[in-house]
Amino acid sequence: MSEVEFEPQSPRLFIPNFLSLNECRELEFIHKSSSTVGYRPIVFSTTLSHLIATNSSHFIIPFIPIRERLKDKLEEFFKCEYELFIEFTGLISWSRGASIGWHSDDNRPYLKQRHFSEVCYLNTYGPDFSGGLFHFQDGEPKSIVPKAVNILTDVLMYTADDHNIHSVDEITEGERLTLALWFSRDGSHDEDMKLISLLSRHLLHDNMADSYLPLPASSNMYWFSKDQASNYQFGFNICWARLHVLGYDIYISQDSSCESDVSESLLKPVRLVRENELLDQEFVNIMHALQVFC
Numbered sequence: 001m002s003e004v005e006f007e008p009q010s011p012r013l014f015i016p017n018f019l020s021l022n023e024c025r026e027l028e029f030i031h032k033s034s035s036t037v038g039y040r041p042i043v044f045s046t047t048l049s050h051l052i053a054t055n056s057s058h059f060i061i062p063f064i065p066i067r068e069r070l071k072d073k074l075e076e077f078f079k080c081e082y083e084l085f086i087e088f089t090g091l092i093s094w095s096r097g098a099s100i101g102w103h104s105d106d107n108r109p110y111l112k113q114r115h116f117s118e119v120c121y122l123n124t125y126g127p128d129f130s131g132g133l134f135h136f137q138d139g140e141p142k143s144i145v146p147k148a149v150n151i152l153t154d155v156l157m158y159t160a161d162d163h164n165i166h167s168v169d170e171i172t173e174g175e176r177l178t179l180a181l182w183f184s185r186d187g188s189h190d191e192d193m194k195l196i197s198l199l200s201r202h203l204l205h206d207n208m209a210d211s212y213l214p215l216p217a218s219s220n221m222y223w224f225s226k227d228q229a230s231n232y233q234f235g236f237n238i239c240w241a242r243l244h245v246l247g248y249d250i251y252i253s254q255d256s257s258c259e260s261d262v263s264e265s266l267l268k269p270v271r272l273v274r275e276n277e278l279l280d281q282e283f284v285n286i287m288h289a290l291q292v293f294c
């Protein structure tokens with residue numbers, strides 16, 4: 001395995017205006033209609049394997065050319081053409097209260113395969129959220145102000161080791177959205193191999209190839225509780241919350257209101273209410289409604 005050749009003083013690259021706003025809006029739509037509760041507190045994520053598991057694998061298509069362009073650029077800059085594998089791709093949004101202190105992205109034994117990181121900023125500091133500035137502990141650029149304006153969006157790429165200790169300030173308002181990718185030189189961590197195996201299992205064995213309607217994962221993947229450890233009862237279903245932000249509510253018939261677990265009932269067919277008007281269309285589940293309205 002060859003070592004990456006880079007100038008120790010520049011183990012990072014910031015590229016303004018890399019993704020088009022259309023690409024960015026498409027990814028935003030996918031996240032808002034399909035995300036689940038994420039890997040850290042107050043963080044929501046959409047992974048490609050989750051898209052397959054929820055019968056939304058067609059949503060992977062917009063990621064493919066974007067991932068390839070990002071990988072090409074990274075390999076060119078770090079002079080390791082054809083050596084890298086994408087290890088992880090995910091849309092990640094941070095809401096008020098989320099932050100991350102100083103760390104490198106390979107800072108756990110199970111993350112040591114991560115050699116490079118890329119973050120694409122899909123929305124903008126100021127209009128979309130407050131807080132959430134990115135900082136490097138040493139070197140230049142010192143701080144990144146996330147931006148997706150003037151038709152194009154910014155991308156940051158850096159080595160995942162301790163040449164790039166970084167942090168993100170707490171989000172104080174709104175929701176900050178990124179596309180995050182990690183890359184490895186170790187082919188056993190190739191995300192594509194895992195996705196192809198999941199896809200073939202899902203499409204062949206579950207026989208879902210002819211349907212594009214989402215099948216939500218278990219309800220706890222959509223159940224957000226601020227203090228998950230101590231009290232699971234206080235929280236909300238994030239799909240319901242997103243519909244609410246869009247101005248819709250779920251119609252709850254007298255029958256379904258008797259169900260003990262509201263979260264479970266949201267996986268069943270739903271109808272929506274808007275300003276006291278019951279809409280005609282029945283959706284197969286709440287994710288289907290979000291995919292229509294987001």
Ligand SMILES: O=C(O)CCC(=O)C(=O)O
Nearest residue numbers: 100105119134166168178
């Ligand atoms: O979103 C960002 O700007 C960086 C996030 C980050 O540092 C991480 O997820 O490890």
Ligand SMILES: [Fe+2]
Nearest residue numbers: 103104105166
């Ligand atoms: Fe990080």
